[in-house]
Amino acid sequence: MPELPEVETVANGLHERVSGDTVISVWLGEKPEPLKSPAEEIAETLKGKKIEQVHRIGKTVVFELVGGTQFLVHLGMTGRLLVNGGDVPLPPHTHGVLHLKSGREVRFIDPRRFGRMSVTRGYTGPGKEPLKIDVDEFVGLFKGRKTPIKSALLNQKLLHGVGNIYADESLHRAGIRPTRQAGRLTRIELERLHKAVKAVLQHAIKLGGSSVSDYVDADGMRGFFQLEHRVYLRTGEPCRTCKTPIKRLLVAGRGTHYCPMCQR
């Protein structure tokens, strides 16, 4: 479940390793599922283009190529982007390879195939950037919404980049129960949530993200934020604040973890 901090870590690692390099050719696996654009279009569009920058918009890794072309990679649940020398054997579930002028390769590996690749121009993402949004705009996002605050946090058209881990962690830090109606939260509560979302994401970025399933960065390294989780996947374990056992329920079909004492 690469979310904003994991995707940012991956994008930064890629930027260090491949910006300035040029795409010589593109190989895409025979399975069409991981492609949002036709394989030929991706291959033809990227071929011969220099990579100027790699960064993140929401949960999407964005390769900025010369002339305004963008190569988008969404990692889905289990997607990895690795940079390797061409002599390293391709691992199973490799769906795409960019062959670079330097001899290195950018590889997209994704066992569960929820990830997606596409080429486009002018991509800005579906929602607002959680690290940039100011408090008034943040509060405005939830006005009149009847859906649980947890669902609203997962809605990428509002904020993009927050997923299941950081939604749960942010709500715990803000002391808000995930099932509360988004539109019924007070201004004070939403201010706390605004702060909590930013703090959690920034802390996680510092620690290289959370490695809960098989997440690794562009160097194949795991993150360390999972050691800091206060609720996520801690069902039955004592709350780190008040020792009350963490509860689990389903919200929006997602496993949702919270402290019944700290979160009201």
Added chain:
DNA sequence: ACTATGTCCTGCGAGC
């Protein structure tokens, strides 16, 4: 316009 639910996909761990 908003909300809820089902679907995709594979690996892994619990339980028998």
Added chain:
DNA sequence: TGCTCGCAGGACATAG
């Protein structure tokens, strides 16, 4: 030991 089954969930489609 080896099997089945449920679960993990981001984004999108579909239905209400």
